[in-house]
Amino acid sequence: MIKATGERRVLLVEDSSITQDIVHLVLTQRGHSVDIFGDGASALTALREHDYDVALVDYHLPDMTGADVVSRYVDSGAGGKAPYFVAITGDVKALLKDTGKSGRFDRLMPKPLDIDAVCDLVESEEVDRDSTQAATPSRRVEPARERVLDGPLAELDLAFLSWPTSQDPSRLVAGDHDAILVSGAESLPTLWSLSGAHLLPVIDMTGTLGNASDLDASNMRFGDVERIHDLVHAFYDRRMQVHADLVRSGDLSDKLLGRIFVSGGQLQPQYDGDSKCLIRFNAPVDPELAMKHLDMLAADRLVEIDFFDRMHVCGNCASSRFNVREECTACHSSQLTEESYIHHFRCAFQGPESDFRVGDDLICPKCRRELAHFGRDYDRPGLMVLCGACGAATSEPAVGFLCTDCGHKVDGDAIQTRDVHSATLSDEGLRYLKAGASHLGLSDRTLRFSDLPLDLIVTLNKAARAYNEGGTPFILSYFAYDNERDATVEFGARQVAQARKVFFESLGQNVPEAASLQRGTAYDYILVPGVTPDEARTLLESASRVAAAALRIDLRSHFEVLGPEDIAS
Amino acid sequence: MTGTIAQALDYLTAQSFASLLKLYWFVIIFEIPKYFFSFLLVLLVRRPDVPVAESGPGKGRVSVLVAGHSEEDAIERCVLGMREQSRVPDEIIVVSDGSTDRMPAKLGELLRRGLIDQAHSTELRAGKSAGTNMAARWAKGDIVVNIDCDCSFDRHAVRNVIAPLADPEVVAVSGNILVRNEQASLITTFQAIEYLITISLGKQAADRLGQVSCVSGAFGAFRKSAFEAVGGLDAGGGEDLDLTLALRRTGGKIRFIEDAICYTDVPETLTALVKQRFRWERDAVHLRYRKHGELLNPFSRSFRLSEAIHELEFLGFNVLAAAVLPFYILWLFTQYGTFAFIVLLSAQAGLLLLDCATFLIAAYATPKVNAMRLIPYLPGYSIFNSVYMRSVRLAAYLQEWVFKASYRDTYVPDKVHQVRG
Numbered sequence: 001m002i003k004a005t006g007e008r009r010v011l012l013v014e015d016s017s018i019t020q021d022i023v024h025l026v027l028t029q030r031g032h033s034v035d036i037f038g039d040g041a042s043a044l045t046a047l048r049e050h051d052y053d054v055a056l057v058d059y060h061l062p063d064m065t066g067a068d069v070v071s072r073y074v075d076s077g078a079g080g081k082a083p084y085f086v087a088i089t090g091d092v093k094a095l096l097k098d099t100g101k102s103g104r105f106d107r108l109m110p111k112p113l114d115i116d117a118v119c120d121l122v123e124s125e126e127v128d129r130d131s132t133q134a135a136t137p138s139r140r141v142e143p144a145r146e147r148v149l150d151g152p153l154a155e156l157d158l159a160f161l162s163w164p165t166s167q168d169p170s171r172l173v174a175g176d177h178d179a180i181l182v183s184g185a186e187s188l189p190t191l192w193s194l195s196g197a198h199l200l201p202v203i204d205m206t207g208t209l210g211n212a213s214d215l216d217a218s219n220m221r222f223g224d225v226e227r228i229h230d231l232v233h234a235f236y237d238r239r240m241q242v243h244a245d246l247v248r249s250g251d252l253s254d255k256l257l258g259r260i261f262v263s264g265g266q267l268q269p270q271y272d273g274d275s276k277c278l279i280r281f282n283a284p285v286d287p288e289l290a291m292k293h294l295d296m297l298a299a300d301r302l303v304e305i306d307f308f309d310r311m312h313v314c315g316n317c318a319s320s321r322f323n324v325r326e327e328c329t330a331c332h333s334s335q336l337t338e339e340s341y342i343h344h345f346r347c348a349f350q351g352p353e354s355d356f357r358v359g360d361d362l363i364c365p366k367c368r369r370e371l372a373h374f375g376r377d378y379d380r381p382g383l384m385v386l387c388g389a390c391g392a393a394t395s396e397p398a399v400g401f402l403c404t405d406c407g408h409k410v411d412g413d414a415i416q417t418r419d420v421h422s423a424t425l426s427d428e429g430l431r432y433l434k435a436g437a438s439h440l441g442l443s444d445r446t447l448r449f450s451d452l453p454l455d456l457i458v459t460l461n462k463a464a465r466a467y468n469e470g471g472t473p474f475i476l477s478y479f480a481y482d483n484e485r486d487a488t489v490e491f492g493a494r495q496v497a498q499a500r501k502v503f504f505e506s507l508g509q510n511v512p513e514a515a516s517l518q519r520g521t522a523y524d525y526i527l528v529p530g531v532t533p534d535e536a537r538t539l540l541e542s543a544s545r546v547a548a549a550a551l552r553i554d555l556r557s558h559f560e561v562l563g564p565e566d567i568a569s
Numbered sequence: 570m571t572g573t574i575a576q577a578l579d580y581l582t583a584q585s586f587a588s589l590l591k592l593y594w595f596v597i598i599f600e601i602p603k604y605f606f607s608f609l610l611v612l613l614v615r616r617p618d619v620p621v622a623e624s625g626p627g628k629g630r631v632s633v634l635v636a637g638h639s640e641e642d643a644i645e646r647c648v649l650g651m652r653e654q655s656r657v658p659d660e661i662i663v664v665s666d667g668s669t670d671r672m673p674a675k676l677g678e679l680l681r682r683g684l685i686d687q688a689h690s691t692e693l694r695a696g697k698s699a700g701t702n703m704a705a706r707w708a709k710g711d712i713v714v715n716i717d718c719d720c721s722f723d724r725h726a727v728r729n730v731i732a733p734l735a736d737p738e739v740v741a742v743s744g745n746i747l748v749r750n751e752q753a754s755l756i757t758t759f760q761a762i763e764y765l766i767t768i769s770l771g772k773q774a775a776d777r778l779g780q781v782s783c784v785s786g787a788f789g790a791f792r793k794s795a796f797e798a799v800g801g802l803d804a805g806g807g808e809d810l811d812l813t814l815a816l817r818r819t820g821g822k823i824r825f826i827e828d829a830i831c832y833t834d835v836p837e838t839l840t841a842l843v844k845q846r847f848r849w850e851r852d853a854v855h856l857r858y859r860k861h862g863e864l865l866n867p868f869s870r871s872f873r874l875s876e877a878i879h880e881l882e883f884l885g886f887n888v889l890a891a892a893v894l895p896f897y898i899l900w901l902f903t904q905y906g907t908f909a910f911i912v913l914l915s916a917q918a919g920l921l922l923l924d925c926a927t928f929l930i931a932a933y934a935t936p937k938v939n940a941m942r943l944i945p946y947l948p949g950y951s952i953f954n955s956v957y958m959r960s961v962r963l964a965a966y967l968q969e970w971v972f973k974a975s976y977r978d979t980y981v982p983d984k985v986h987q988v989r990g
Contacts, residue, residue: 329680329681330686341689341691341703343691343693343695343699344699345804345984345985346804347800347803347804348695348696348698348699348702348801348802348803348804348805348808348985349699349702349800349801350691350695350699350700350702350703350706351702351703351706355706366702366800366801367800375984376984379693379984380693381667381691381692381693381694381695382667382689382690382691382692382693383692384689392687393687393689393707394680394687394688394689395665395673395688395689395690395691396673396676396677396680396688396690398677398680398681411681412681413681
């Protein structure tokens with residue numbers, strides 16, 4: 001399964017055998033060659049001797065730090081193509097503190113390693129570009145950390161991302177930071193294009209963002225530092241609960257959902273005359289797009305929405321900024337004036353006052369009598385509206401909407417409306433946020449290594465080696481329980497967990513002894529060596545029937561079988 | 570009893586012509602000529618030419634004027650009926666005359682839907698005259714068609730009603746009014762017969778003579794210039810008759826077109842009918858002999874023989890006939906005792922025959938009417954009309970003559986009563 005980008009030479013410098021196993025298994029299955037070294041010295045030797053496309057370097061090595069490996073390689077002025085250096089670390093802060101050295105890395109990858117992200121990176125064009133351009137180390141990306149902080153924010157031991165940034169946004173990963181400092185309001189709408197930015201608190205340094213930011217730090221006062229500290233930590237705690245699927249997702253719906261959760265509140269609209277929609281949300285997001293996605297989220301019942309207001313919408317340019325006024329029904333002019341009718345009792349003439357008006361007197365235009373006494377000769381039965389543009393008269397002027405953005409005119413009864421809602425996370429949305437795509441049943445066929453239990457990966461790696469070397473087939477199967485959530489509501493979590501355990505144990509008694517069973521959170525896994533996928537399906541079919549028969553609760557289990565080829569892809 | 574009747578009939582047949590005249594003078598003077606008018610005129614006199622109705626837009630713009638008081642429910646059907654016309658009006662102007670329901674809002678809606686062209690609403694009621702005048706004030710057409718909210722119209726009603734106006738001498742055209750709710754009660758069935766005879770046939774006869782007296786307020790077309798020249802409608806009840814008389818004074822021709830058909834709901838109960846007729850008859854007397862009395866005065870500048878004859882005809886056959894009837898009956902009983910019953914019965918029988926004949930002619934002369942259903946009700950109608958309704962009429966004339974009761978009519982607002990001419 002080689003991708004169009006071609007085969008890559010990858011160097012992995014990592015002392016953990018599990019990480020070695022995973023990366024090696026996955027990358028070799030995808031057609032890349034992987035050299036693995038457990039210490040910095042041998043890695044440096046390999047780097048000098050071979051041209052690598054990508055070097056994945058663990059920060060904490062037995063003999064030196066990852067940063068040392070890179071800086072020694074660079075400082076030695078080795079010729080040839082420099083690899084794309086990726087730092088792997090569980091301690092991003094420590095790496096960032098290592099000023100001067102950390103800057104040598106092209107990318108940071110936090111631990112635990114997301115194997116899918118590693119694959120994506122290795123196969124991305126980003127790697128190509130760098131390996132050709134990065135002839136001199138000095139052109140390497142500086143770490144994204146804001147260095148020029150002064151004042152109280154500098155006291156905080158936090159990684160701030162300054163926005164707008166002079167750096168290439170596509171190279172930045174907001175996830176490596178703790179908060180975003182916004183110093184230019186005009187750049188706000190593009191902030192969320194930065195991967196992971198939606199999960200960080202936005203701190204307003206301009207004082208103009210209003211509720212689009214989480215905190216206004218333009219005029220810092222005593223106690224504000226503490227507030228920032230608390231805010232960042234609150235976001236951090238909640239961010240850690242968000243499933244990797246949603247952290248990575250580029251879909252605005254997912255971003256909104258994540259944002260609602262990490263901000264710990266709701267997505268709340270507010271009137272804003274500067275916006276075409278006349279509202280803005282308390283997040284740096286285009287309100288029109290946000291409304292569209294909120295509707296979709298509400299339809300999926302991932303958020304609960306609450307009516308805020310109904311807006312009129314221009315059918316031409318989608319603006320909500322209108323001049324609403326009474327207008328002539330005949331010519332749509334708003335040049336209207338009011339005049340009262342006069343009813344002359346004696347001769348039944350009824351017309352506008354101007355018909356009667358002769359200087360100070362009121363003379364009936366029909367019978368030429370003077371109207372002398374209000375209530376006895378005449379009265380004023382009502383008001384009419386006269387159009388100054390076309391002369392028409394009516395007592396029922398129309399209401400017209402004039403779009404101030406595009407000049408489009410719409411009648412009052414034809415104008416479109418749009419309901420604006422605030423949104424809070426629903427229970428369903430919260431579950432999705434924590435369980436990721438598997439919650440929605442979207443990932444039944446796309447098992448991710450990052451989701452697998454570690455023990456299983458080790459076993460899987462052994463089986464994969466046996467397959468590569470001796471051609472021994474194996475299958476990995478995972479069991480999903482469709483009814484688990486509903487059953488939990490009905491029988492309680494403990495009962496359901498027990499049932500699932502019993503089911504899986506009894507399943508284990510009906511499969512070959514060589515099979516290895518692993519219980520996971522979303523799925524339970526079985527790895528059976530020496531069988532083909534078709535044989536395994538028949539086997540598991542009968543085994544799961546037997547196991548399910550012993551249960552009081554119907555978990556509605558079903559399984560998928562992956563062969564060696566499936567796993568590599 | 571049968572014997573008595575046979576005896577009486579023997580007596581009657583034995584009478585000479587002269588003594589029959591003496592016996593039935595009332596019928597001969599007040600009833601027979603009236604029937605003859607209708608009979609002969611419609612059957613024998615050729616209908617004056619009506620210019621061929623054009624199917625395309627007729628000459629001149631047509632403005633339809635509707636003035637209604639609290640007609641929220643009726644107005645939409647009325648307007649839709651106008652939109653269904655083969656000659657769609659160029660303009661529909663609706664006035665809500667001090668409505669207390671949601672009629673103004675309804676007009677706004679109709680305006681937005683483009684079903685009407687102008688809507689005017691007042692908060693104080695001014696009466697149908699003032700409302701219609703206000704609509705006419707804004708009308709841009711050369712012809713104004715005045716209709717009632719609660720009427721419905723045949724598809725060709727507008728086309729037919731405006732056709733005679735192609736003759737420059739014609740200033741107003743009356744449409745034909747038929748009863749829509751004829752099956753609602755016995756009273757409405759009688760009125761259906763009455764409308765056929767008095768309006769459909771009677772006005773056709775009058776049309777032959779150039780004597781159309783009233784362009785109905787429910788459906789009539791006017792040349793706008795003539796309408797404006799007399800100042801439109803005047804205040805007070807019977808404004809449609811008032812306007813027609815005013816137009817007659819100017820010398821314009823008034824026509825009646827039987828195939829411009831409009832249907833209206835008539836009163837369903839006797840009480841409502843009597844109330845309506847009291848109003849009509851009082852207004853007729855008030856307008857003809859108080860307001861337009863000059864038409865009868867040979868020394869007035871407005872005097873013209875044809876108008877005088879027209880007024881005298883009404884005076885004779887309506888007012889005088891109603892006034893003389895009690896004296897005739899009294900006279901009969903003092904002269905002949907119980908034999909008077911036989912005389913009246915036989916007179917009634919004779920009238921029934923005449924009524925039947927008239928009815929058949931009316932049915933024949935009225936397009937698109939299903940008259941067969943009404944035939945069984947003719948005897949009842951004959952008595953009801955000649956005895957009961959005539960008494961009602963008499964009472965109304967007396968009331969107007971003696972008490973000027975039309976000044977206290979609730980049909981127009983009090984403020985108008987106090988000052989109208």
